[in-house]
Amino acid sequence: MKNIILLLFAILFTANLSAQTDIAKIQKAQASYSLDEEQTIAYKKIVNRYSKNLADIKQLEATDADLYQQKMMALIHGNESSIKRLLNAEQLKVYQAEKIEKRKARAAFVTKMKNEGKTKEEMKKALVEWQIAQ
Numbered sequence: 001m002k003n004i005i006l007l008l009f010a011i012l013f014t015a016n017l018s019a020q021t022d023i024a025k026i027q028k029a030q031a032s033y034s035l036d037e038e039q040t041i042a043y044k045k046i047v048n049r050y051s052k053n054l055a056d057i058k059q060l061e062a063t064d065a066d067l068y069q070q071k072m073m074a075l076i077h078g079n080e081s082s083i084k085r086l087l088n089a090e091q092l093k094v095y096q097a098e099k100i101e102k103r104k105a106r107a108a109f110v111t112k113m114k115n116e117g118k119t120k121e122e123m124k125k126a127l128v129e130w131q132i133a134q
Contacts, residue, residue: 022047029083032098033091042086050079054132065125072128102134 025047029035035043053075060068087095109130113123 022051033087033094035091039086043083046079046082046086049082050075069124069128072132076131106130 022044026040026044029043030040033039054072057068057071057075060071084092084095106127110123110127113126118126
């Protein structure tokens with residue numbers, strides 16, 4: 001019984017953190033891209049779908065690391081495509097500028113891991129986690 005209560009508490013805590021993270025992502029997008037009301041509603045759907053799919057895929061991390069990495073990368077790329085389709089030309093310029101900065105940060109992260117002597121597998125795992133955090 002004690003374990004069930006702890007598990008329920010953990011699930012509720014995780015759901016609350018996820019909701020807070022989703023709200024922060026939506027607010028950041030509204031500020032960055034000046035989303036109108038219709039775009040904000042569509043963006044919320046994208047963020048909610050991403051969070052749901054992320055939770056589904058997260059279960060694979062412990063059982064099948066390769067499949068987990070493949071699915072995560074597909075989820076990330078699909079999410080980026082959905083966001084790009086949502087934005088108009090001016091908003092897309094801001095999005096592309098942000099992507100360039102992320103690529104630079106990713107390259108610096110990879111260089112740092114190489115300098116630390118990480119294996120390819122360790123780097124792949126760390127990159128997936130880094131991209132989730134972005």
